[in-house]
Amino acid sequence: MSNGSCLCGDVAFEITGPVEQMGHCHCSMCRKFHGSAFATFGVVAPSDFRWLRGGGGESGEGGEGKVVHYPSSASGWRNFCGRCGAATPGLPPNGPFALVPMGAVAEDPGSRPVLHFFVGSKAPWHSIVDDLPQHDAWPPEFGDDAVAVERPVRTAATPGATGGSCLCGAVTFEYDGQPERMLNCHCSRCRRAMGAAYATMVMVRHDVFRWLSGQEQIVNYKMPEAKVKGTAFCRTCGSQVPRRRDESAMQIPAGCLDDDPGARPSLNIFTDSKAAWSALDANLPGFPDAPG
Ligand SMILES: [Zn+2]
Ligand SMILES: [Zn+2]
Ligand SMILES: [Zn+2]
Structure with missing residues (x-):
């Protein structure tokens, strides 16, 4: 069970x-x-x-x-x-x-x-x-009649910026430049928050990030017992969307990006909490819990 x-x-x-x-x-x-x-x-x-x-x-x-x-x-x-x-x-x-x-x-x-x-x-x-x-x-x-459903890729409003959006399209955003960091987190909270094998997060500085639409659509949830852990999601479609992590950083769930961020995940964290059925990218440095 x-x-x-x-x-x-x-x-x-x-x-x-x-x-x-x-x-x-x-x-x-x-x-x-x-x-x-x-x-x-x-x-x-x-x-x-x-x-x-x-x-x-x-x-x-x-x-x-x-x-x-x-x-x-x-x-x-x-x-x-x-x-x-x-x-x-x-x-x-x-x-x-x-x-x-x-x-x-x-x-x-x-x-x-x-x-x-x-x-x-x-x-x-x-x-x-x-x-x-x-x-x-x-x-x-x-079966043959199973139709592939794809959402059109939305492009960033500003040339050169990296854009993203939720599934229903209400929430859109973009940021300039390269991410500060991109990583995979295998902790049980991220797995539950996303309902997925693990989270891939893109971190960017707050001052290069812009909401383009739908900010009023976003629900923020903060875990009462956690220092920073929480989620942000579109109230209509439930998509995970960016969230302000602290004073200086925005944390962007990589799945909502429409553009290639250029960067790639550079490490795995909380590998000790990895799902039993999830495959780990052994080419990346791994940390059993938070990186030191
Ligand atoms: Zn699917
Ligand atoms: Zn939405
Ligand atoms: Zn819940």
């Missing part, structure tokens, strides 16, 4: 059966929504999935309804916690399965990812470091 939750804990669930067809999706919509390099989902039989807290909002079937449902395309949807913005599972009414963002799962589910899909849309700053089969779009077993 595995348990899972969002970052703030309003939404929690348990899985009492096997997690199947674990796969990494590199599509631009997953990147934007999760704010990460890619999203990892697992498939669970509805009879093996149970909300412990906060579920039910996405289908209107009752419950406390802390889950916000965003229809991201004609056939697609994204669920997130209305308080902290973390990706939460989806259990479509009468659906054949529950779709679980694996970053939200606390324990080792036992199963391991079996494939990468939408690798044709992979972020330019991300390198795949395992030997799993890769598909440019949907894997063939999803």
